[in-house]
Amino acid sequence: MAATIRDVARAAGVGLGTVSRVLNLSPLVSAATRQRVLDVIAELHYVPSRLAHTLIAGKTRTVATIAPFFTRPSVIERLRGIEATLAGHGYNLVVFNVESAERRNACLRDVPRADRCDGVLMISLPPRGDEIAALHATKLPVVLVDTSASGLLGVCIDDVAAGELATRTLVELGHRRIGFIGDAQAYTATFNFTSSWERHQGFRHVLQAAGLAVRPAYEGFGFHGRYEARVLAREMLLLAEPPTAIFAASDTQALGILEATRDLGLTVPAHLSIIGFDDIDIAEYLGLTTVRQPLFESGAHGAELILSMIAGHRPAPVTAYLPVELVVRGSTAPPASA
Amino acid sequence: MAATIRDVARAAGVGLGTVSRVLNLSPLVSAATRQRVLDVIAELHYVPSRLAHTLIAGKTRTVATIAPFFTRPSVIERLRGIEATLAGHGYNLVVFNVESAERRNACLRDVPRADRCDGVLMISLPPRGDEIAALHATKLPVVLVDTSASGLLGVCIDDVAAGELATRTLVELGHRRIGFIGDAQAYTATFNFTSSWERHQGFRHVLQAAGLAVRPAYEGFGFHGRYEARVLAREMLLLAEPPTAIFAASDTQALGILEATRDLGLTVPAHLSIIGFDDIDIAEYLGLTTVRQPLFESGAHGAELILSMIAGHRPAPVTAYLPVELVVRGSTAPPASA
DNA sequence: CTGTTAGCGCTTTCAA
DNA sequence: TTGAAAGCGCTAACAG
Numbered sequence: 058m059a060a061t062i063r064d065v066a067r068a069a070g071v072g073l074g075t076v077s078r079v080l081n082l083s084p085l086v087s088a089a090t091r092q093r094v095l096d097v098i099a100e101l102h103y104v105p106s107r108l109a110h111t112l113i114a115g116k117t118r119t120v121a122t123i124a125p126f127f128t129r130p131s132v133i134e135r136l137r138g139i140e141a142t143l144a145g146h147g148y149n150l151v152v153f154n155v156e157s158a159e160r161r162n163a164c165l166r167d168v169p170r171a172d173r174c175d176g177v178l179m180i181s182l183p184p185r186g187d188e189i190a191a192l193h194a195t196k197l198p199v200v201l202v203d204t205s206a207s208g209l210l211g212v213c214i215d216d217v218a219a220g221e222l223a224t225r226t227l228v229e230l231g232h233r234r235i236g237f238i239g240d241a242q243a244y245t246a247t248f249n250f251t252s253s254w255e256r257h258q259g260f261r262h263v264l265q266a267a268g269l270a271v272r273p274a275y276e277g278f279g280f281h282g283r284y285e286a287r288v289l290a291r292e293m294l295l296l297a298e299p300p301t302a303i304f305a306a307s308d309t310q311a312l313g314i315l316e317a318t319r320d321l322g323l324t325v326p327a328h329l330s331i332i333g334f335d336d337i338d339i340a341e342y343l344g345l346t347t348v349r350q351p352l353f354e355s356g357a358h359g360a361e362l363i364l365s366m367i368a369g370h371r372p373a374p375v376t377a378y379l380p381v382e383l384v385v386r387g388s389t390a391p392p393a394s395a
Numbered sequence: 396m397a398a399t400i401r402d403v404a405r406a407a408g409v410g411l412g413t414v415s416r417v418l419n420l421s422p423l424v425s426a427a428t429r430q431r432v433l434d435v436i437a438e439l440h441y442v443p444s445r446l447a448h449t450l451i452a453g454k455t456r457t458v459a460t461i462a463p464f465f466t467r468p469s470v471i472e473r474l475r476g477i478e479a480t481l482a483g484h485g486y487n488l489v490v491f492n493v494e495s496a497e498r499r500n501a502c503l504r505d506v507p508r509a510d511r512c513d514g515v516l517m518i519s520l521p522p523r524g525d526e527i528a529a530l531h532a533t534k535l536p537v538v539l540v541d542t543s544a545s546g547l548l549g550v551c552i553d554d555v556a557a558g559e560l561a562t563r564t565l566v567e568l569g570h571r572r573i574g575f576i577g578d579a580q581a582y583t584a585t586f587n588f589t590s591s592w593e594r595h596q597g598f599r600h601v602l603q604a605a606g607l608a609v610r611p612a613y614e615g616f617g618f619h620g621r622y623e624a625r626v627l628a629r630e631m632l633l634l635a636e637p638p639t640a641i642f643a644a645s646d647t648q649a650l651g652i653l654e655a656t657r658d659l660g661l662t663v664p665a666h667l668s669i670i671g672f673d674d675i676d677i678a679e680y681l682g683l684t685t686v687r688q689p690l691f692e693s694g695a696h697g698a699e700l701i702l703s704m705i706a707g708h709r710p711a712p713v714t715a716y717l718p719v720e721l722v723v724r725g726s727t728a729p730p731a732s733a
Numbered sequence: 734c735t736g737t738t739a740g741c742g743c744t745t746t747c748a749a
Numbered sequence: 750t751t752g753a754a755a756g757c758g759c760t761a762a763c764a765g
Contacts, residue, residue, distance in 0.1 A: 059509070061758055072736035077760060085734055108450050108510040109758035112741055117446070119489070127478075128471050137466050140492045149511075151457070151487050154478045171397065172445040172742095173487075283680065312680060339677055342621065342650060399742055410752035415744060423750060447742035450757055510758095738763080746755080 060101040069097040080105055119149045120363055121174040123164045125181055125248055126281075127154045129309070130337040131352055135180055135202055138356025146364055148175075155182065158247045169195045176363040178202060180356075183249045184209070198366030201376075202359040204251060210366075211376035212359045214350045216252045219381045220259020223304045223332045223348050226383060228267045231391040232302040232330060235264065236275040236293050238286050238314060239306030244279075253281070253306040256334065260304055275300050286313025287320070294321055294329070301392035302330035308337045311345055315388075326390035336384050344387035351379045398439040407435040418443055457487045458701055459512040461502045463519055463586055464619075465492045467647070468675040469690055473518055473540055476694025484702055486513075493520065496585045507533045514701040516540060518694075521587045522547070536704030539714075540697040542589060548704075549714035550697045552688045554590045557719045558597020561642045561670045561686050564721060566605045569729040570640040570668060573602065574613035574631050576624050576652060577644035582617075591619070591644040594672065598642055613638050624651025625658070632659055632667070639730035640668035646675045649683055653726075664728035674722050682725035689717045 062080075066073045071090060078086050079094040086094075097103075111117050120143055124132050140150050153168055155161045165188050169177045176198035183204040184192060192199050193208065205211035227235050237260045240253035257276075264271050274296055277289030286305060293300055294317060305311035311333030318325050325331055333340060336349035358379070362372065400418075404411045409428060416424050417432040424432075435441075449455050458481055462470050478488050491506055493499045503526050507515045514536035521542040522530055530537050531546065543549035565573050575598045578591035595614075602609050612634055615627030624643060631638060632655060643649035649671030656663050663669055671678060674687035696717070700710065 062760095063758080066736095073759085074737075074761080075735055078735085081760080087734060090735080104508065106510045106758050107508070108446075108453075108455070109741090110760080112446050112450050112743095112758080113760050115446075115741080128475050133466050133471055137492065140465075140490060144492070144498075149489050149491075151489050152478060153487075154475065154482065160482070170442065170445070172447075283676075312677075316680060338621075339650075342654060400744095401742080404752095411743085412745080412753075413751060416751085419744080425750065428750080444742055447757090448744085450742080450759095451744050453757080734765100736763105736765080739761090741759090742757105744755105744757090747753085749750100749752080 059106075060103040062103075062105070065094065065097050065101060065103050068101060069094045115171065116367075117173065117175050118147060119151055119174045120176045120178060120360065120367075121151045121153060121168045122178040122180065123153045123155060123161075123168060123182060124179075125155045125161070125250075127152065129281075130339075131307070131335045132180060134337075134352035135356035135359075138353040138358075139178060139202075139360045140356075142357045142360035142364070148364065155248070161248060166191075169197050169199065171195065171197060175367045176200070178359050178363055179204070181248070181250055181252070183251065185249070198363050200359045200362045200366070202355050204249075205376040208374050210362055210372060210374050212355050212362065212379065213376060214355075214379050214381050216255035217259040217262070219334070219348050219350070220256030220304070221263050222259070222381065222383055223256070223334065224260045224263035226346075226385075226389065227302045227304060227330060227332060228263060228269070230302070230330065230389060232300075233269055233392075234275065234298065234300045234302070235260075235269065236277070236300035236303040237306070238277040238279075238289050238293075238303055238310050240281045241278040244281065256304075256306050281307065281309065283309055283313040283316065286310035287316045288313075290314040290317035291320060294318065294323065300329070302332070302389070305331065305333045308333035308335045308340050308345060308347055311347065311388075312339070312343070315343065315345070325388050327393055330389040330392070332389055340384075341386070346386045346389040347384050349382045349384045351381075355379055397444075398441040400441070400443070403432065403435050403439060403441050406439060407432045453509065454705075455511065455513050456485065457489055457512045458514045458516060458698065458705075459489045459491060459506045460516040460518065461491045461493060461499075461506060461520060462517075463493045463499070463588075465490065467619075468677075469645070469673045470518060472675075472690035473694035473697075476691040476696075477516060477540075477698045479691075480695045480698035480702070486702065493586070499586055504529075507535050507537065509533065509535060513705045514538070516697050516701055517542070519586070519588055519590070521589065523587070536701050538697045538700045538704070540693050542587075543714040546712050548700055548710060548712050550693050550700065550717065551714060552693075552717050552719050554593035555597040555600070557672070557686050557688070558594030558642070559601050560597070560719065560721055561594070561672065562598045562601035564684075564723075564727065565640045565642060565668060565670060566601060566607070568640070568668065568727060570638075571607055571730075572613065572636065572638045572640070573598075573607065574615070574638035574641040575644070576615045576617075576627050576631075576641055576648050578619045579616040582619065594642075594644050619645065619647065621647055621651040621654065624648035625654045626651075628652040628655035629658060632656065632661065638667070640670070640727070643669065643671045646671040646673045646678045646683060646685055649685065649726075650677070650681070653681065653683070663726050665731055668727040668730070670727055678722075679724070684724045684727040685722050687720045687722045689719075693717055
């Protein structure tokens with residue numbers, strides 16, 4: 058169908074290698090010959106086969122990204138950082154969306170292969186011990202984004218500290234009855250998600266340091282979604298002594314809490330202070346106080362690391378921690394009683 | 396590094412072709428030989444190279460998707476439909492995010508190549524005449540999603556009719572001063588986006604049919620974004636005689652209008668009715684009346700078409716129209732004066 | 734400077 | 750049944 062290097066060589070009356078040299082900008086071709094070859098190439102609309110080149114070079118110029126629930130705003134933003142960086146270097150991005158344990162395992166088993174991609178980026182999905190070993194065995198560059206694992210490079214934030222930051226903000230505003238709504242263990246365990254759990258750790262640290270009781274009724278865990286958070290928040294707010302503030306492990310969940318207050322005719326922040334996490338697009342619109350983490354940058358940085366590893370560098374397998382920032386908006390205030 | 400078919404053949408003491416036959420489930424291998432080969436394969440952890448297979452077969456088992464601004468909720472949802480369908484058939488999704496005219500052109504030129512992918516899906520990006528010709532020349536299956544072009548398959552909705560539906564809803568509620576906020580021509584022209592323009596056509600049809608004047612001051616066009624829509628809506632609402640209803644070409648823009656009403660201390664729908672488009676996730680939360688289009692399904696259907704074409708089918712190059720649906724929520728009501 | 738010759742890892746005849 | 754050989758389209762090493 059398409060013209061091959063051989064067709065070009067024949068038409069230009071030169072050897073196969075000469076065409077290859079022209080293609081690869083080798084200086085060992087006379088200007089005249091080069092021009093003749095170039096003319097024929099243009100004439101035949103010849104385009105070198107990526108495939109054949111890939112087979113020889115053993116490089117696919119492709120980076121695979123395994124991402125869970127890639128419609129989530131935070132994941133998307135990371136992907137955008139990845140795509141932008143990769144595209145800037147002529148690399149392709151192959152996306153694998155994970156929404157079940159089976160798919161997660163299948164991806165971890167099948168995706169990291171040298172004949173498929175030059176490197177693997179994993180978002181929020183820490184591999185288990187045996188999987189790490191398998192990953193190392195492939196010799197393929199691997200970078201984790203929004204998670205970490207020993208022996209692998211990672212780009213993430215300090216979720217415990219970020220959880221402390223959010224909770225401390227609430228404590229310093231004078232709140233003493235503070236709730237937390239995050240991801241259910243059963244669900245995070247499926248994917249080994251850690252961020253909600255770690256933010257919860259930070260939450261507890263601050264509560265304890267402030268001498269505040271940790272009340273089970275003030276801690277709600279459910280599937281990561283607006284609806285689930287709404288139900289959990291409703292329960293909490295209907296308590297005889299409801300919390301005056303709630304820290305949500307994500308903005309999506311904070312939205313659910315906002316919905317619950319609306320359902321119950323409560324006003325934010327008069328009746329309840331809410332603090333979310335991520336600073337997704339809609340947070341500003343809703344006036345949600347939140348902990349902003351550099352999503353785009355995490356993807357971009359992860360992609361840069363992969364690219365440098367593909368280029369042959371072998372950076373130490375450490376986890377890079379990106380800074381978070383508290384964005385204060387209208388959903389937080391001192392408690393009414395204070 | 397990794398074991399090759401030759402290593403297996405040598406270790407099993409058989410010919411190269413025999414291993415290949417075992418791999419390809421050929422019946423022309425004795426059970427004994429097959430077992431021996433299988434054992435060696437397991438022992439050597441041999442995995443056939445996708446690359447080499449691809450070179451031979453001329454198939455990449457990859458579908459490329461060119462999408463503009465893939466962080467937009469509507470685009471994401473289509474991509475999810477695409478990925479889900481592709482993954483279900485063992486195909487990989489390579490994503491190209493387009494955010495500039497240069498990148499659009501580069502993608503259209505470089506992506507549709509048989510050595511890169513088996514088919515191309517384009518979201519919201521109709522190719523121009525010369526590009527269509529080039530696309531045909533590649534012999535590669537191409538399917539357009541959310542747009543159409545003569546000679547190519549497309550999956551979209553009837554945006555004119557949808558625009559009429561939205562506007563008619565407003566007219567039937569009794570509104571006579573109805574505004575429209577959509578994408579600016581200068582910006583859509585860059586990518587040949589048509590949906591906002593067509594929805595606007597529908598808007599005008601209904602206005603004229605209802606004998607209502609089309610007032611330039613009631614039509615605002617800007618970059619597709621919340622902020623721009625907010626500015627446009629503000630202007631419109633500060634008019635001596637402001638519209639009592641506004642139809643936004645997207646939910647994102649409807650959010651901007653919502654923001655503007657809030658800025659001005661107006662109540663929705665008492666002071667202003669708003670109707671959006673897409674029914675993105677947040678629309679329900681905000682109680683936004685909107686025109687829902689099947690986003691996930693459009694992607695899924697587009698992917699199915701591509702897959703069937705890759706399988707050799709040559710469906711007629713027609714555009715499939717998916718149904719839209721009006722979702723009535725709290726942002727619409729009869730005008731206060733009615 | 735340039736043509737020729739091996740392969741990359743696999744599929745596919747073609748004999749045996 | 751099975752082994753050997755001929756490529757797929759290209760690069761790289763090797764003679765000229």
